[in-house]
Amino acid sequence: MLEQLNRALDHIESHLDHEIDAAELARIAMTSEYHLRRVFSALAGMPLSEYIRRRRLTLAAAEVLADERTLLEVAVRHGYSSGEAFARAFRAMHGVGPGEARRTGAVLSSQPRMSFRLVIEGSSSMRYRIVHKNAFHVVGKKARVPLVHEGVNPAIAAFVQGIDRETTDRIKTLSDQDPDGIVAVTDDLDPGRAEGTELDYWHGVVTSTRIPNDNREDRNDRNNSDDHHDTHDLDTLAVPPGTWAVFENTGPYPQALQYLWRDIFTEWFPANPYRSRPGPEILRVRPFEDENGTQAHAALWIPVEPTTS
Missing domain, CATH: 3.20.80.10 (Regulatory factor, effector binding domain)
Known part of the structure; x- marks a missing residue:
């Protein structure tokens, strides 16, 4: 199953600037949407939706600092309908608003891309x-x-x-x-x-x-x-x-x-x-x-x- 989960993660990564459908991720992972959310949360330590949000805001932070697009353009590109909504989400993850981050070059947080692998220890049985x-x-x-x-x-x-x-x-x-x-x-x-x-x-x-x-x-x-x-x-x-x-x-x-x-x-x-x-x-x-x-x-x-x- 981990191979299919990693394929779903690849799909997330290539669609961060598009709408991501959890049902489509479940199809790629060859399981139900309910089970996908449960297993992802257990493996990743966070809900699937939170991971997607944090990956988007990680990429958005790089674009904010690059200063090649307006803040509104960055917001829309990453799925936010308004600059205000984007600013709230940005501040919740990074601790500063996007405008302040662009002006000051503040140190921002990052959500690394995840992949799952199986570690076989053989030390216990269930x-x-x-x-x-x-x-x-x-x-x-x-x-x-x-x-x-x-x-x-x-x-x-x-x-x-x-x-x-x-x-x-x-x-x-x-x-x-x-x-x-x-x-x-x-x-x-x-x-x-x-x-x-x-x-x-x-x-x-x-x-x-x-x-x-x-x-x-x-x-x-x-x-x-x-x-x-x-x-x-x-x-x-x-x-x-x-x-x-x-x-x-x-x-x-x-x-x-x-x-x-x-x-x-x-x-x-x-x-x-x-x-x-x-x-x-x-x-x-x-x-x-x-x-x-x-x-x-x-x-x-x-x-x-x-x-x-």
Whole structure:
């Protein structure tokens, strides 16, 4: 897959002064646009759109300093509809506006051209299994939180701490399939995975239980049920049938888990006939304490689909 990704990077480089279509890049990379954005973000450490923006502004900076075109001409050449929009983007990357950079010859930033290569170390292996699941529900409590790449996510920590023990116990009783028990589920993420973008976070269980909708028929069903009070205040996510790749590791929490997610997209996907697909990611964590501090055994479920030839 890395060869195809590098072809997509070549296409970007030759079209920096044109509109770049992510769907066309996915076709060149022989994958889906969703998977392309996910893998690129993991490999490059930034979203695909950010890389394209930074490459354009790198070339634009050279043209600004060359003083052969007006600033507006440079802006339009690199896809900006106005001088003001170009100046804002230029300042965000380089720390100075284009006019000041031209007058003073300021030192500017640069985004080097990227290429990907596979480094084979052979020092570790990844434990995984492929699971095909029928339709199910995620039931629990949901919050919209920002994405954090490293360390504890304070928004998630505060959200989970705010769920009382009685509610957690009620949620736990609904678990009836693998992965069992309380899980963390993330959904509706930006494919580029930029830090600070928002996602839906679920503290809940995987279950066949259907939570009633708030309509007359379902309210009557709840009123006639002995356990109607157990679920009416919970959130639910319906998940269609699909395939998941399940990865497991043990190590310091949450660092080991964050490294696992990185390794899945930088090592496992390029070496296996699967690609990521839209859908919720499911994490089951079992923490424990040892002489090294807080450790955890984690099982991470990533929605996948076979690649097509």
